[in-house]
Amino acid sequence: xxxxxxxxxxxxxxxxxxxxxxxxxxxxxxxxxxxxxxxxxxxxxxxxxxxxxxxxxxxxxxxxxxxxxxxxxxxxxxxxxxxxxxxxxxxxxxxxxxxxxxxxxxxxxxxxxxxxxxxxxxxxxxxxxxxxxxxxxxxxxxxxxxxxxxxxxxxxxxxxxxxxxxxxxxxxxxxxxxxxxxxxxxxxxxxxxxxxxxxxxxxxxxxx
Amino acid sequence: xxxxxxxxxxxxxxxxxxxxxxxxxxxxxxxxxxxxxxxxxxxxxxxxxxxxxxxxxxxxxxxxxxxxxxxxxxxxxxxxxxxxxxxxxxxxxxxxxxxxxxxxxxxxxxxxxxxxxxxxxxxxxxxxxxxxxxxxxxxxxxxxxxxxxxxxxxxxxxxxxxxxxxxxxxxxxxxxxxxxxxxxxxxxxxxxxxxxxxxxxxxxxxxxxxxxxxxxxxxxxxxxxxxxxxxxxxxxxxxxxxxxxxxxxxxxxxxxxxxxxxxxxxxxxxxxxxxxxxxxxxxxxxxxxxxxxxxxxxxxxxxxxxxxxxxxxxxxxxxxxxxxxxxxxxxxxxxxxxxxxxxxxxxxxxxxxxxxxxxxxxxxxxxxxxxxxxxxxxxxxxxxxxxxxxxx
Numbered sequence: 001x002x003x004x005x006x007x008x009x010x011x012x013x014x015x016x017x018x019x020x021x022x023x024x025x026x027x028x029x030x031x032x033x034x035x036x037x038x039x040x041x042x043x044x045x046x047x048x049x050x051x052x053x054x055x056x057x058x059x060x061x062x063x064x065x066x067x068x069x070x071x072x073x074x075x076x077x078x079x080x081x082x083x084x085x086x087x088x089x090x091x092x093x094x095x096x097x098x099x100x101x102x103x104x105x106x107x108x109x110x111x112x113x114x115x116x117x118x119x120x121x122x123x124x125x126x127x128x129x130x131x132x133x134x135x136x137x138x139x140x141x142x143x144x145x146x147x148x149x150x151x152x153x154x155x156x157x158x159x160x161x162x163x164x165x166x167x168x169x170x171x172x173x174x175x176x177x178x179x180x181x182x183x184x185x186x187x188x189x190x191x192x193x194x195x196x197x198x199x200x201x202x203x204x205x206x207x208x
Numbered sequence: 209x210x211x212x213x214x215x216x217x218x219x220x221x222x223x224x225x226x227x228x229x230x231x232x233x234x235x236x237x238x239x240x241x242x243x244x245x246x247x248x249x250x251x252x253x254x255x256x257x258x259x260x261x262x263x264x265x266x267x268x269x270x271x272x273x274x275x276x277x278x279x280x281x282x283x284x285x286x287x288x289x290x291x292x293x294x295x296x297x298x299x300x301x302x303x304x305x306x307x308x309x310x311x312x313x314x315x316x317x318x319x320x321x322x323x324x325x326x327x328x329x330x331x332x333x334x335x336x337x338x339x340x341x342x343x344x345x346x347x348x349x350x351x352x353x354x355x356x357x358x359x360x361x362x363x364x365x366x367x368x369x370x371x372x373x374x375x376x377x378x379x380x381x382x383x384x385x386x387x388x389x390x391x392x393x394x395x396x397x398x399x400x401x402x403x404x405x406x407x408x409x410x411x412x413x414x415x416x417x418x419x420x421x422x423x424x425x426x427x428x429x430x431x432x433x434x435x436x437x438x439x440x441x442x443x444x445x446x447x448x449x450x451x452x453x454x455x456x457x458x459x460x461x462x463x464x465x466x467x468x469x470x471x472x473x474x475x476x477x478x479x480x481x482x483x484x485x486x487x488x489x490x491x492x493x494x495x496x497x498x499x500x501x502x503x504x505x506x507x508x509x510x511x512x513x514x515x516x517x518x519x520x521x522x523x524x525x526x527x528x529x530x531x532x533x534x535x536x537x538x539x540x541x542x543x544x545x546x547x548x549x550x551x552x553x554x555x556x557x558x559x560x561x562x563x564x565x566x567x568x569x570x571x572x573x574x575x576x577x578x579x580x581x582x583x584x585x586x587x588x589x590x591x592x593x594x595x596x597x598x599x600x
Binding site for chain 2 (some may be wrong): 005007014045047054056080084086087088091092129
């Protein structure tokens, strides 16, 4: 649930990048941080966890308008994928308003994607959230690797990934390459759109 | 004096969540964190929502802030007031929170609570193994009549000998060990605030055989407790409350005895549970408490490695979740099976809770510590059980 900061007349909402380790969550956030630097209000906080990094920064999306006369401030987070970091994961997921699930297109990571999505479902339940109700967007990352002529790193087709991950969820999905930045902005925009629509709906419901 | 603005239990809102709340609220003031495992409360200083300084024991600044994340049990109080301390912490609150939680998950921040773990060399399996280290609540010195010093390796209590004394650990650590066919088995370590000997061992007129040996690890200072005073307090208790104490003592004794049995191969679950039906299911929220009047009840813990019968209780013993003692058994972490001829009387937990509230601090501490010891010993037995299955 977003926080309504009455002092600053701001609505703070939280978008979390989730996914298996090394799928490119951090790269997504680093790209956003670089590209939208003017809109970033805070420093990029990076915490090194074993084998992965957890990132966090504050972000003021432009041109999104206001809700109920309040400005909107978005906090972007990544979550450490490894099992042992349960305290961090819980804190970050608690009160998340939107989720971007970053899946790895490498064929060898197929099972990792499915496991991580299941894990997300469980973790959200623990925080009293529902994967079918929370604004969720899928990103199929590392598509740029398909351009390799020799096919040394086999990647899955978008259809296969849809079938694996999005058959029941039926949420928006974007092929992307976080390294080059392709698809990163579109993923974020869609996620913010869904998140804010969801917030607005909740707000109307509350006003009735 | 500043007014209290916000207070509560860390079970409900943890430190990470508090930092976020004060942050978005832009609060200025002092957050005090009280834990019964620390004499001095911890403090965090906030200016306009940002953490500027912290104190925890002898630590200050960033180190203290991180250490406080290990205080997962306790109470907090926030007072809005002017903060004059130096601005020592320059990291943002979110950075500190995320970093602290990572360190906590990595086991690099010490958790301040009753049970921690220590690596120790186990002679019987010739390997390093982890054993629980149990800390007790803050020592109530009014019951300590004499301080005794022991050196590393000194035997304080010998298994099988008679003894009525009871001590509290003032400094250092002692190890509880038990004789088994495979040699000496280390069960748990007790550190500051834990009691050596149980309440039932202090009762005069009873010949109390010590169920395990106690050995000093490094130099240890123990406080001998005033058994006269404990005894007179005990005599004033209601018959029901005396039953609770005796039954907890029995549970402790039986669970310590299991350390021997778990290694022998004759753990015959089927025979033990034959003809018995389930009374309390593991994991249920059954909050009833009973006194057994007839028949017997077997406490069973279901683990990943199958069912492990822990003990069998009979007439006079208590079953169920006693509100102020956490034994780590039924209903959350063990089931209860009862024989055909079993009958029991349900107890009103409110009455025993009221009597508990009237007890002296030392009595309360002893009951709590006993629950922690039973819980930790059960865990170590589950571990021995797992190891014995692997070796088969």
